[in-house]
Amino acid sequence: MAGPGPTRFTLGTGDEAMRRIACGLIVMVLVTLGGCAMGQSGRDVRAGAWAANYTEDYIYDYWIQTVSGKDTGVGGIQVKEFSRGGTSGSICCSRMPGVGQTIKVVWRVGGRQDDKSMWKTYSRDVVVKGTMPKPGYKLQSYLVVRFFPNHEIETELLSGDGDLGPGNPRMDRIFFVGPRVMRQKGE
Structure with missing residues (x-):
């Protein structure tokens, strides 16, 4: 069996x-x-950059990187001293980390007549503040990079679907015709 x-x-x-x-x-x-x-x-944003310089440093150029050091393609050149206008040209536009994310801002400071070997390079990691654009927005957003004394900075994303004119309290007065107003970090 x-x-x-x-x-x-x-x-x-x-x-x-x-x-x-x-x-x-x-x-x-x-x-x-x-x-x-x-x-x-989806937390990334397509943006250009504007600089507001509240120092007497001449900033030859600046650029935005991810925290890991990858260039985003966003930045600017020839940021004038506050007494000379305090604004810059910009390099437009690319995808970069958006609001709430940390980016690295790298900038070079030197005298207008100084040789490049005399320039100093600074970098700071900073969290992007501001407002993300609504889904489907059509207009360009801008990252405002603000330079302050002692090589301090802050960044704020101004959404392309918002008011980018002088009526927006988040827009620096330095970008408009009229008296320039010295801004302090955190304002």
Whole structure:
């Protein structure tokens, strides 16, 4: 007499239900992870940069990097001293980290007649403040980089779907015709 054959597991109705639940959970986890990855890139913004210089340093150029050191393509050149207007030309436009994310601002300071070997380079990690544009916005957003004494800086994103004119209290008066107003860090 032969003994019992090998044991075979079959998927009965209870096993089939458990398999479907497990597959459903795996699919939900993958969808959630994919959504998180998409959300990360959704925190970036396409922006140009404007500089407001509240120092008497001549800033030859500045550029924005990710915290890991990757250039974003956003920056500016020839930021005049406050007494000479305090603004700059800009390099427009590219994707960069948005509001709430940390960026690195790198800038070079030197006298207008100094040789490049005399210039000093500074960098600071700073959290982008401001407001992200609404989905589907059409107008350009701008990162305002503010330079203060003692090589302090701050950055603020001004959304392209908002008011970028003199009526906006977040816009520095330095960008408009009329008296320049010295701004302090944190204002």
